[in-house]
Structures are given as structure tokens and as C-alpha cells.
Amino acid sequence: MAWRDGRASGKRLLLFMASIVLGIAAVVAIQSFSENLKDNIGLQSKALMGADYLIDTNQPPNEKVLAIIDSLGGADGRAVSFASMALFPKNGNTKLVSVKGIEGGYPFYGELETVPKNAARSYQELNGALVDATLMLQFGIQKGDSIKLGKSVFPVMGKLLSAPGSNGIMASVAPLVVVPYKSIKATELIQTGSRVGYDFYFVAKPNQDLEALNTKVDPLLDAENADLDTHTSTGQRLGRRYENFGKFLNLVAFIALLLGCVGIASSVHIYIKEKLLSVAVLKCLGATRKQTFLIYLIQIAGMGFLGGLMGTLAGLLLQQSFPLFLQDFLPFEVQITISPQPIVIGMLLGVLMSVLFALLPLLRTWYVSPLQVLRIQENGSLNSKKADILVMFGIMTFILGFSFWLLQNWKYALSFVLGILVVFSVLGGLATIFMKMVKKYFPSSWGFTARQSLLNLFRPNNQTMVLILAIGVGTFLISTLYFSKDILLAKTSLEATAQTPNLILLDVQTEQKQDVAHSITKSGLPLINNIPIITMRVQNLKGRPVNDIRLDSTFTINRWILNHEFRVTYRDSLVASETTDTGVWPAKINEAGIIPISISDNIARDAEVGIGDRIQFNVQGVLMQTEVAHIRSVDWGRMQINFSILFPSGVLENAPQFHVLTTNAPDEKTSAKLQRTLVKQFPTVSVLDLRQVITLVEDILDKISWVINFMAFFSILTGIIVLIGSVRTSKYQRIKESVLLRTLGGRSKQILQITALEYLYLGILGSGIGIILSLVSSQLLAMFVFKTAFMPSLVPFLVVLPGITGLVLLIGLLNSRSVIQSPPLEVLRKEAGGG
Known part of the structure; x- marks a missing residue:
């Protein structure tokens, strides 16, 4: 019976099925790609590091670190890396x-891919350089040309295509240049304040337990401001970095799936309503409740199975395109394979979600009375409230459980479900209020077509609720994502004023400060900032030595506070990116000579300190006792130099320090000219052009927003499928209305106008509510997440609102065309024949 009845209603069931195909395709595609990514990271973790494990430190290794390295058999290779300006004499x-200086056989796994290929081996012997291929192309550099780093000139041995751990994003800001380790000292680029990384690479001994090694050695290295990383731990960190992005995309895809399920619930509601008479007849002939219920349950489950199968196949095809637009974010090439887990998930989701969301309307078949054959009523069967509550509880439990499976965090999963409930409730509530308001304040004085289009919004079998949900949630997603991108770009953009720095000069030594400043002003550019920077580490925190805290397992202080080399400055005022939380700045030095300091709120939180707490710093061998006198919030997202710790003036002026100078170049030509002048005169000074960084950020956000919007598009597309399915399902109801209207003298043009106005109302209402909800959510994001002002863009109002409204109108008219074109006599014959 399920097969026979389903075959007669095949077209309708196909449209029901299409409601979930897109959502499942999105979930399967992302799940499958995430599995592939995890497998690739696991397989390539050694190639990503280039060794089995490494010891790294950002200062020259002391005797204890060197002793640990020797106890491990000595490093098989080593490298030193730092940022610097390069000059091409050509x-x-x-x-x-x-710059990365390499010694030994590194990399031991993977390779330095170069053109020509032998350059990866010959550069060390010939004291040459391997230069990033894109950089060589950008500046027209060929093999045999030279590159100047500091006071040394290296011949370019070849193009560097890839190296362990490198990716396209980092290469855009500071492309990689590889030179021999032994040649670094001659460049004289490592100066006071230079950010330098020292890496010692190891090849594991046969059957060596890297996890046990990490557990034993890493705490010893932490005490000496060094660290041990294994290829497995590095791979896990890399995996978590991309896993969070994948989780977010999974939620977007899951919302598309939920929309499809809402469409199923609505479509099945109308479909079952038309089948109630058949159910009553079957019961008159002796069919049991269970039999009639199972007939339609099997139909829906079969539809879900086919939908899951089609969605899974579409998702596996869709994931093939992911590496094309995510490759720049990945330090390796992803090999796509078919993983069984997403396939099983897709098939199960198709059946479970279809059945769960169809249960409420399906329950009506259980409570249909055989008397329904004789006594036709609009509300002929009423579900048990207890059964309805159980079904709703099952749906919410499943959504919460699936969300937890995606996020692996109950707090986030619950927040997601509550957020979905709020959005769906607001959309559903507003749709209900809208229908009641139209009914209560019906404009009786309007023309016939306008009145009839409004009547359709609250007539039996109306589509108002489901379409506003589908259109509203899809619009909400796309608009929120667009507004979020605007917020991020606004935080990174530079104000177009001559006093806003867009060139930052790093690692300026004290003896160079005056000459570098003179070079800037001589070029006709303003010297905006001259910021002194002193490096120091925490020696004692609230009366306890740092080494004791490290060994105390009961302490909850964040470990980075204990190991970090802080870069601090001194001044008696706050800048635009800083606001006072507690305390007063500048603070006065107390009688005991304890130095007051200002710390950022994140330092106060992670170090668990407040006003009045003492922190002792080791300022390059000199111990300095300080007291927290001021805590401030810092907007780290602003493109300017910010500090987590401030000292007052008159304390650190004679400490070993370096400087950061800033200026504003009006155009790229002026910026390039100044950079050439500075590199020739001061080769150790690095220049960061913020415009390049902002361009990079914009490119990253564009790529990420493209991916997110692509997934959000599934929600809109699912809404469209729901729309088509709802129109098709209520087709016969429309034909009856058409016959009545035509019998009463209505023309096709009038019926077309009625349909057009109805879908125009739905499109405007659904997309309008979606955009308003996205404004609210974006304001909350700006306040509590990004902590910045929110200036909404007009694009969603000018593009998304009319675009989606027009799309809804077009699809509504196309799917209603057959209703309008059906001759009344043909319809009456079909009805008389039971068709």
C-alpha cells in the first residue's frame, strides 16, 4: 500500500525529498572534507614539521637547553628564523x-621544492639563497641575480616553490628566503629586540616514544623559556585550527538541513491532510491504526532514505571543489578520498530527520475516525497532546545531540540550539501575528485582487508560516555574515588621515633612532610615533617565584604568562585603543619605591592579578618590583601598536631598548622610495607596510566570507525548494479556488495578480524580518565579541531584500502557472473522477 500510494503521488514526494537533499549535501561535503583534512594532517605531520620533533626557543639557547639537546644525542639539524628587509640590487x-638559515640535512621529511631541483642542495655549498617564487616573479628576479640581507649579498640559486609548514597567506606578507645557517652572523641582522626563532630538529630513534619524551622533557625546557614539539602535537594543533572553521560551516549546513525539515513538516502536513479521507476508508474496511500509520511512515522514511542517498552523493561531489578555494590557508595539498563516516551520517540523517519532522502531521492518521468518511470536517482529527509533546521533545533532543556531536561542547551546542529556537520563534511568532493582524484589520475597502491576495495569507493550507521561516532564516544567515565581514574589515581599516601611521619601522636601535627619524623627515614625511620597547620576563608573581608556580599542579595561572617574553613601553597617557577598567593612570610611585604599572585586562585575567598585586620582572638581568595600579581594556583588532604592560615615564629610560618609529606615506611610490632609502642606510631596520597587511586581511575575509556565503546559499536554495514543494502540494486547493473564481467571472489576469501580490508580501516579510534579525545579531556581535561600533551596510537592504523578494515572486508565479492555465471543465472532471 505504501508503494502503490507513493507511486501515485511520486511528483509530490520527489519535491518533499528535495527539501533535505541540499542540507544533507552540505553536511556530508563538510564532514567528508574535514575527515580528509584530519587524515592528511596525520599522514603529513612529519612533512609539515620536516622532522620527528624539535626544540624551539626565541632566545639564544642557554647552557641548560644545550645540555638537554646534547642528552638527546645532539640536533640532526638546526635553523634560525626572523623577519628582515631584503634588497634586490638588480x-x-x-x-x-x-629569513630562515638552515644547517644540516633539514628537512628530513618532505622537501624544499625548488626550480631548478638541485638548488635545494647546492645553496648551502655555494652560500646562495632560495627565494620565494612569487616574490621573484613580482620583482622580475632570475636565477643568478642577487639578494641583499643586512650586510651580506647572496646569489639567487633558484625559486622556492614550497617548504615544510609554509602557506600562501604568510608568504603574502613576508615571503620566505632560505640561506645557510653559517651565513646569518655576517648579515648582522640579529640585534637587540629582534624577534628570532631558534629551532633544533631531531630524527627519532627506532621505536622512540615521542609522547613520553614530550611529557618528560617539555617541563624542563619550559623553565628555560624553550619548548619541545613533536610532529604529532603540531599536527593536532594544526587540525584544531581548521576544525573550528569546519565546525562553523557545519552549523551553517545544519541550519540548511533544518530548513529542509521544516519544509518536510509543512509539506507532509498538507499531503496527509489530503489523505485523511483515504485513511478513514481504509479503517472502514478493517485496517488498524498501526497499519494506516505505517503506510505513510514507510513512504516518508523511503523519501528520507532516497534524499539521504542523493544528498550524500551530491556532498561527495561538492567536497571536490573545497581544496580550490581553501588551498591558500593550508600548508599542504589535500588529497581527497571517500571516507565512510560522512556517508553513513548522510544516510542516517536523511531517514531520521525526515521521520522526526514528519511525525507530528503523521500522527493525524492515528487519530482519524472511520466516521470521517461521512462527516467531513476541517479539523476532523486532533492529535494527542502527550504524543505531540513527546515528538517535540524527540526533535529537540536530536538537534541538541547532533549539535554537540559537531561542536564537542555542551555549552556551545546549547547556545546554538537556543539561538536557532529564538530565530525560528521570532520568525514564526511574527508570521502568526502578521496573519492575525491582517485578519483582524482586514482592509475591506481595497480592490478585489488586493483583498483576495491578503485572504490567501491566512486561508486553510496557507504557506505563510513555512515560507517566512525558510526565507527569513536564509536571509538572516547571509545578512549576518555580510555584516560580520563589514565589522572585521572596519576594525582593520586605516583612517584616511595624514596622522594615521601606515608604515611601521621595527628593530630601530637606540643609536640609530635619530638618523632614522631624520631620514623620514628628510623624505617629507611626518614622524608620528617614536616608541621605546624593553623586553622582560615575569620573575615572581604575587610573592611566588615563577619556577615554583610551574611545578605546582594546583595553580590555574595561564602558562603563557610564566614563559612569555613581554615587550613593554613607558608613557603617562592612554591611546585611542585603550580604555580604563579600574585604577588611575598615570600612577605615582609609592614611598617604598615600588613601581606602578598598567596591565591589559587579558593579562589580569590570565595571571589572576588585580589592583595592588605585586609582579617582579627580570629586565635583562635586573630585577624590578612592580605593583598593578591600573587595568585597561585594549582593542587589539585596531591597526596600531598596542602593549599589554605599561610602565610610567622616568623608570625605564636607561634600560637596554630598541624603538619602533611610525610614519604615513601618502602613496605606494613614496612608501617604496622611503623603504629603499632605509634599507640601504639601515639594513637591520624592518619596515612593515600596513596597507599590504590590510589588503591581505581583506583577501582572507573575502575568501572566508565566500565559503560561508556559499554554505548560506544552501539555506536560501533549500527555502526555494520548500517554496516549490509547498506550492505543488497545495496545487489542487489552488485549482479549486481558480475554478470558483472563474465561475464567478474572474479572469486569468486577476488570478495572476492575486498570486503575485501574495508572494510579494511573503518575500518582503520573510527577507525583511531576516535582515532586521541580522541587524540585531550583528549589533550584539559588535558589542560583545568584536567590542567595536557597528555601522550597518546598505547592501543587504538594496541587494538581498529585493533580490530574494524577486526570486520568491518569480518561483511563485512559475509554479502557479499550471493552476492559472487549467480549464475549469478539466478540473471539474478530475475532481469528479477522484483525481
Whole structure:
């Protein structure tokens, strides 16, 4: 019976099925790609590091670190890395690059991919350089040309295509240049304040337990401001970094699936309503409740199975495109394979979600009375409230459980479900209020077509609720994502004023400060900032030595506070990105000579300190006792130099320090000219062009927003499928209305106008509510997450609102065309024949 009845209603069931195909396709595609990514990271973790494990430190290794390295058999390879300006004598161009000096056989896994291939081996013997291929193309550099780093000139041995751990995003800011380790000292680029990384690479011994090694050695290295990383732990960190982005995309895809399920619930509601008479007849012939219920349950489950199968196949095809637009974010090439887990998930989701969301309307078949054959009523069967509550509880439990499976965090899963409930409730509530308001304040004085279009919004079998939900949630997603992108770009953009720095000069030594400043002003540019920076570490925190705290397992202080080398400055005022939380700045030095300091709120939180607490710093060998006198919030997202710790003036002026100078270049030509001048005169000074960084941020946000909007598009597309399915399902109801209207003298043009106005109302209402909800959510994001002002863009109002409204109108008219074109006599014959 399920097969026979389903075959007669095949077209309708196909449209029901299409409601969930897109959502499942999105979930399967992302799940499958995430599994592939995890497998690739696991397989390539050694190639990503280039070794089995490494010891790294951002200062020259002391005797204890060297002793630990020797106890492990000595390093098989080592490297030193830092940022510096490079000069190409061929054309005078300059560029901030990432310099890496290598010694030994590194990389031991993977390879330095170069053109020509032998350059990866010959550069060490010939004291040459491997230069990033894109950088060489940008500046027209060929093999045999030279590159100047500091006071040394290296011949370019070849193009560097890839290296362990490198990716396209980092190469955009500071492309990689590889030179021999032994040649670094001659460049004289490592100066006071230089950010330098020292890496010692190891190849594991046969059957060596890297996890046990990490557990034993890493705490010893932490005490010496060094660290041990294994290839497995590095791979896990890398995996978590991309896993969070994947989880977010999964939620977007899951929302598309939920929309499809809402469409199923609505479509099945109308479909079952038309089948109630058949159910009553079957019961008159002796069919049991269970039999009649199972007939339609099997139909829906079969539809879900086919939908899951089709969605799974579509998702596996869709994931093939992911590496094309995510490759720049990945330090390796992803090999796509078919993983069984997403396939099983897709199939199960298709059946479970279809059945769960169809249960409420399906329960009506259980409570249909055989007398329904004789006594036709609009509300002929009423469900048991207890059964309805159980079904709703099952749906919410499943959504919460699936959300937890995606996020692996009950707090986030519950927040997501509550957020979905709020959005759906607001949309559903407003739709209900809208229908009641139209009914209560019906404009009787309007023309016939306008009145009839409004009547359709609250007539039996109306589509108002489901379409507003589908259109509203899809619009809400796309608009929120667009507004969020605007917030992020606004935080990174530079104000177009001559006093806003867009060039930052790093690692300026004290003896160079005056000459560098003179070079800037001589070029006709303003010297905006001259910021002194002193490096220091925490020696004693609230009366306890740092080493004691490290060994105390009961302490909850964040470990980075204990190991970090802080870069601090001194001044008696706050800047635009800082606001006072508690305390007063500048503070006065107390009688005991304890130095007052200002710390950022994140330092106060992670170090668990407040006003009046003492912190002792080791300022390059000199111990300095300080007291927290001021706590401030810092907007780290602003493109300017910010500090977590401030000292008052008159304390650190004679401490070993370096400087950061800033200026504003009005255009790229002026910026390039100044950079060439500075690199020639001061090769150890690095110049960061903020415009390049902002361009990079914009490119990253564009790529991420493209991916997110692509997934959000599934929600809109699902809404469209729901729309088509709802129109098709209520087709016969429309035909009856058409016959009545035509019998009463209505023309096709009038019926077309009625349909057009109805879908125009639905499109405007659904997309309008979605955009308003996105404004509210974006304001909350700006206040509590990004902590910045929110200036909404007009694009969602000018593009999304009319675009989606027009789409809804077009699809509504196309799907109603057959209703309008059906001759009344043909319809009457079909009705008489039971068709």
C-alpha cells in the first residue's frame, strides 16, 4: 500500500525529498572534507614539521637547553628564523621577508621544492639563497641575480616553490628566503629586540616514544623559556585550527538541513491532510491504526532514505571543489578520498530527520475516525497532546545531540540550539501575528485582487508560516555574515588621515633612532610615533617565584604568562585603543619605591592579578618590583601598536631598548622610495607596510566570507525548494479556488495578480524580518565579541531584500502557472473522477 500510494503521488514526494537533499549535501561535503583534512594532517605531520620533533626557543639557547639537546644525542639539524628587509640590487626593490638559515640535512621529511631541483642542495655549498617564487616573479628576479640581507649579498640559486609548514597567506606578507645557517652572523641582522626563532630538529630513534619524551622533557625546557614539539602535537594543533572553521560551516549546513525539515513538516502536513479521507476508508474496511500509520511512515522514511542517498552523493561531489578555494590557508595539498563516516551520517540523517519532522502531521492518521468518511470536517482529527509533546521533545533532543556531536561542547551546542529556537520563534511568532493582524484589520475597502491576495495569507493550507521561516532564516544567515565581514574589515581599516601611521619601522636601535627619524623627515614625511620597547620576563608573581608556580599542579595561572617574553613601553597617557577598567593612570610611585604599572585586562585575567598585586620582572638581568595600579581594556583588532604592560615615564629610560618609529606615506611610490632609502642606510631596520597587511586581511575575509556565503546559499536554495514543494502540494486547493473564481467571472489576469501580490508580501516579510534579525545579531556581535561600533551596510537592504523578494515572486508565479492555465471543465472532471 505504501508503494502503490507513493507511486501515485511520486511528483509530490520527489519535491518533499528535495527539501533535505541540499542540507544533507552540505553536511556530508563538510564532514567528508574535514575527515580528509584530519587524515592528511596525520599522514603529513612529519612533512609539515620536516622532522620527528624539535626544540624551539626565541632566545639564544642557554647552557641548560644545550645540555638537554646534547642528552638527546645532539640536533640532526638546526635553523634560525626572523623577519628582515631584503634588497634586490638588480632593480633597487625592497620587501619584508622571512629569513630562515638552515644547517644540516633539514628537512628530513618532505622537501624544499625548488626550480631548478638541485638548488635545494647546492645553496648551502655555494652560500646562495632560495627565494620565494612569487616574490621573484613580482620583482622580475632570475636565477643568478642577487639578494641583499643586512650586510651580506647572496646569489639567487633558484625559486622556492614550497617548504615544510609554509602557506600562501604568510608568504603574502613576508615571503620566505632560505640561506645557510653559517651565513646569518655576517648579515648582522640579529640585534637587540629582534624577534628570532631558534629551532633544533631531531630524527627519532627506532621505536622512540615521542609522547613520553614530550611529557618528560617539555617541563624542563619550559623553565628555560624553550619548548619541545613533536610532529604529532603540531599536527593536532594544526587540525584544531581548521576544525573550528569546519565546525562553523557545519552549523551553517545544519541550519540548511533544518530548513529542509521544516519544509518536510509543512509539506507532509498538507499531503496527509489530503489523505485523511483515504485513511478513514481504509479503517472502514478493517485496517488498524498501526497499519494506516505505517503506510505513510514507510513512504516518508523511503523519501528520507532516497534524499539521504542523493544528498550524500551530491556532498561527495561538492567536497571536490573545497581544496580550490581553501588551498591558500593550508600548508599542504589535500588529497581527497571517500571516507565512510560522512556517508553513513548522510544516510542516517536523511531517514531520521525526515521521520522526526514528519511525525507530528503523521500522527493525524492515528487519530482519524472511520466516521470521517461521512462527516467531513476541517479539523476532523486532533492529535494527542502527550504524543505531540513527546515528538517535540524527540526533535529537540536530536538537534541538541547532533549539535554537540559537531561542536564537542555542551555549552556551545546549547547556545546554538537556543539561538536557532529564538530565530525560528521570532520568525514564526511574527508570521502568526502578521496573519492575525491582517485578519483582524482586514482592509475591506481595497480592490478585489488586493483583498483576495491578503485572504490567501491566512486561508486553510496557507504557506505563510513555512515560507517566512525558510526565507527569513536564509536571509538572516547571509545578512549576518555580510555584516560580520563589514565589522572585521572596519576594525582593520586605516583612517584616511595624514596622522594615521601606515608604515611601521621595527628593530630601530637606540643609536640609530635619530638618523632614522631624520631620514623620514628628510623624505617629507611626518614622524608620528617614536616608541621605546624593553623586553622582560615575569620573575615572581604575587610573592611566588615563577619556577615554583610551574611545578605546582594546583595553580590555574595561564602558562603563557610564566614563559612569555613581554615587550613593554613607558608613557603617562592612554591611546585611542585603550580604555580604563579600574585604577588611575598615570600612577605615582609609592614611598617604598615600588613601581606602578598598567596591565591589559587579558593579562589580569590570565595571571589572576588585580589592583595592588605585586609582579617582579627580570629586565635583562635586573630585577624590578612592580605593583598593578591600573587595568585597561585594549582593542587589539585596531591597526596600531598596542602593549599589554605599561610602565610610567622616568623608570625605564636607561634600560637596554630598541624603538619602533611610525610614519604615513601618502602613496605606494613614496612608501617604496622611503623603504629603499632605509634599507640601504639601515639594513637591520624592518619596515612593515600596513596597507599590504590590510589588503591581505581583506583577501582572507573575502575568501572566508565566500565559503560561508556559499554554505548560506544552501539555506536560501533549500527555502526555494520548500517554496516549490509547498506550492505543488497545495496545487489542487489552488485549482479549486481558480475554478470558483472563474465561475464567478474572474479572469486569468486577476488570478495572476492575486498570486503575485501574495508572494510579494511573503518575500518582503520573510527577507525583511531576516535582515532586521541580522541587524540585531550583528549589533550584539559588535558589542560583545568584536567590542567595536557597528555601522550597518546598505547592501543587504538594496541587494538581498529585493533580490530574494524577486526570486520568491518569480518561483511563485512559475509554479502557479499550471493552476492559472487549467480549464475549469478539466478540473471539474478530475475532481469528479477522484483525481
